Amino acid sequence: MNTKLFAGRRLSLTLTGLIAIASMAVTLAVSNASGHTADDHHNHHHHGSAVAPHTKRQLAFHDAMRALWETHGSWTHMVIVSFAGNSPNLPAEEQILLQNQVNIGNAVKPFYGTAAGEQLTKLLKEHILGAVAVLQAAKAGNPTTFSAVEASWFANGRQIGDFLAAANPRHLSRAAAEQMMKTHLEQVIEQGVDELKGNFAASAQAYEPYIRHILEMADMISNGIIQQFPGRFA
Secondary structure: OHHHHHHHHHHHOOOOOOOOOOOHHHHHHHHHHOOOOHHHHHHOOOOOOOOOOOOOHHHHHHHHHHHHHHHHHHHHHHHHHHOOOOOOOOHHHHHHHHHHHHHHHHHHHHOOHHHHHHHHHHHHHHHHHHHHHHHHHHOOHHHHHEEEEEEEEHHHHHHHHHHHHHHOOOOHHHHHHHHHHHHHHHHHHHHHHHHOOHHHHHHHHHHHHHHHHHHHHHHHHHHHHHOOOHHHHO
């Protein structure tokens, strides 16, 4: 692999960590299954969010959304590892990851409608397939191809951020949504670089801040939706 492809970007990577929306049906199921009270959760859910969830429905929504997007992050990492290692697990893992994007799209439908949910799934599937294309170009060591697919991938990330901000403009700014996606993409590239170069210890160390960032994104979005639809969480 031509590691010079990544040299400039790697220097700019941050170590702070995909977007999450969960339906009320999923969140209430999680709440009922957990057996925890609102007070129990309240003592463990301080994640730097502007508005801490406090009702049972808010906490259930918060937790279910986090579960969706932690799944997104963990399976993305596994796909990176399997791709770099030429593992036969890769196709099965990619299918699970793509299904996760369908689940996310389905989860937003109760809030934003069927068409919006399907659009989010489309953008997120493009996000996953774009990540694979970036990894393939990096492994092949073709600077021209890499630059093109990387630019397309970051453009898709901005589209996802813009979609989320447009759906909830009062409680999620476009600048914040685009920045959280940009950081997420940079962290994915960082892990890809480490795995392709055989820096496995660095990749493992990068995983924790990457997941932490995904959870912070989830909290940002769940807080926004709770504020946008307060009657759903009373």
